[in-house]
Amino acid sequence: MLALTRSTKLWERAQQVLPGGVNSPVRAFRAVGGTPPFIVRGQGAILEDADGNHYLDYICSWGALIAGHAHPAVVDAVCSAAAHGTSFGAPTPAEVELAELVCSLVPSIEQVRFVNSGTEATMSAIRLARAATGRSKIVKFSGCYHGHADALLATAGSGVLTLGLPGTPGVPSAVVADTISLPYNLLDPVRQVFAEVGEQIAAVIVEPVAGNIGVVPPEPGFLEGLRELTAQHGALLIFDEVITGFRLAPGGAQERYGIMPDLTCLGKIVGGGLPVGAYGGRRDLMSLVAPSGPVYQAGTLSGNPLAMAAGLATLRLLQEPGLYERLDTLSQRLAEGLRAAAAAASLPITVNQIGSMLTVFFTPGPVVDEASAKRSDTAAFARFHRIMLESGIMLPPSQFEAWFVSLAHTEADIERTIEAAGAAFRACMA
Numbered sequence: 001m002l003a004l005t006r007s008t009k010l011w012e013r014a015q016q017v018l019p020g021g022v023n024s025p026v027r028a029f030r031a032v033g034g035t036p037p038f039i040v041r042g043q044g045a046i047l048e049d050a051d052g053n054h055y056l057d058y059i060c061s062w063g064a065l066i067a068g069h070a071h072p073a074v075v076d077a078v079c080s081a082a083a084h085g086t087s088f089g090a091p092t093p094a095e096v097e098l099a100e101l102v103c104s105l106v107p108s109i110e111q112v113r114f115v116n117s118g119t120e121a122t123m124s125a126i127r128l129a130r131a132a133t134g135r136s137k138i139v140k141f142s143g144c145y146h147g148h149a150d151a152l153l154a155t156a157g158s159g160v161l162t163l164g165l166p167g168t169p170g171v172p173s174a175v176v177a178d179t180i181s182l183p184y185n186l187l188d189p190v191r192q193v194f195a196e197v198g199e200q201i202a203a204v205i206v207e208p209v210a211g212n213i214g215v216v217p218p219e220p221g222f223l224e225g226l227r228e229l230t231a232q233h234g235a236l237l238i239f240d241e242v243i244t245g246f247r248l249a250p251g252g253a254q255e256r257y258g259i260m261p262d263l264t265c266l267g268k269i270v271g272g273g274l275p276v277g278a279y280g281g282r283r284d285l286m287s288l289v290a291p292s293g294p295v296y297q298a299g300t301l302s303g304n305p306l307a308m309a310a311g312l313a314t315l316r317l318l319q320e321p322g323l324y325e326r327l328d329t330l331s332q333r334l335a336e337g338l339r340a341a342a343a344a345a346s347l348p349i350t351v352n353q354i355g356s357m358l359t360v361f362f363t364p365g366p367v368v369d370e371a372s373a374k375r376s377d378t379a380a381f382a383r384f385h386r387i388m389l390e391s392g393i394m395l396p397p398s399q400f401e402a403w404f405v406s407l408a409h410t411e412a413d414i415e416r417t418i419e420a421a422g423a424a425f426r427a428c429m430a
């Protein structure tokens with residue numbers, strides 16, 4: 001049994017002063033049960049909790065830490081930035097450098113605005129799309145998560161799905177009245193909606209690879225179809241690349257799939273583990289943002305020097321040739337090993353993997369959208385999660401999340417994970 005004495009004490013205190021004991025719902029382990037370990041340290045791919053237990057980490061700050069924990073280059077960059085002052089509320093060189101790097105890496109981004117979270121990025125991109133088109137309706141896909149802005153909480157993935165919430169009290173129906181939610185990976189419903197109300201649709205927002213119902217890659221033609229339909233009807237296509245940006249390729253999913261969205265939302269990796277989001281796109285669209293245009297959007301700590309330093313250090317690390325191939329190879333090996341281990345235990349699972357993101361679904365599959373993801377046996381996942389945790393492997397505490405492989409993961413880490421999973425699969429069947 002894991003000794004979680006200190007974590008348990010912290011958990012009791014946390015529940016007194018933080019709603020549900022946490023500052024973000026999925027961290028509470030509700031879907032898998034037990035006390036969440038309180039983390040005191042991360043180094044490379046390893047986490048240490050308050051009781052001194054060590055875990056091989058596949059959460060990686062929900063994808064932000066592609067370079068692993070406390071990478072020396074990132075730590076150095078943040079420390080030296082901090083020594084020069086943590087915030088000025090004035091322009092700084094680092095934000096220009098990071099913006100230049102983002103614009104040079106992401107194919108469709110000519111100008112970018114930094115914000116403090118992925119939520120702010122999608123919220124602002126939607127505002128901009130509505131202003132640019134003079135239309136109000138937004139099309140999203142069920143199970144896609146775009147942060148917690150009111151208009152985007154309808155049929156959201158991630159914690160909303162994990163906790164089985166239909167929507168969210170506190171969001172007035174008028175605010176979601178303009179949000180149309182359709183199944184992921186199907187073009188016909190999108191065609192139909194455009195035929196009916198195409199002239200009212202400001203934008204289609206999509207995770208080009210869904211990561212918040214677990215990992216679900218786009219079916220061939222899905223993203224191409226969205227590009228075509230939006231262009232035909234004068235609506236914008238927004239790629240929410242908060243997870244996929246800088247993960248699936250230097251230029252994100254849009255580079256990997258060769259599709260140019262009008263606007264792109266970034267987060268997670270772009271901040272290198274500090275709070276950063278960004279939205280960007282064509283210059284004619286971005287020039288509508290204040291102060292060059294009338295669409296207001298601001299932030300006291302936006303472009304924060306520590307956050308810019310962490311993002312810059314991380315993106316610079318990623319420029320080394322061969323890194324994405326290495327991540328792909330490790331992740332493919334993990335996916336194949338997990339499939340073989342489950343087959344050996346006669347446990348029907350589906351592993352969806354693309355690049356360094358993957359999910360083990362406890363269903364024979366295939367998993368192509370929210371409905372098929374929800375066929376997973378979440379009780380079996382919870383048992384699996386618990387056994388893996390006991391074996392020193394930290395998986396996201398929900399069936400409906402992505403596992404992330406980082407540059408700090410080694411081949412030995414992957415083999416150890418496959419071995420532990422084999423034992424856990426057998427125990428799940430027992």
Ligand SMILES: *Cc1c(COP(=O)(O)O)cnc(C)c1O
Nearest residue numbers: 117118119145146147242243267
């Ligand atoms: C995490 C996430 C967000 C929200 O980002 P926050 O920084 O948590 O606000 C938005 N979109 C996607 C696809 C995400 O995975």
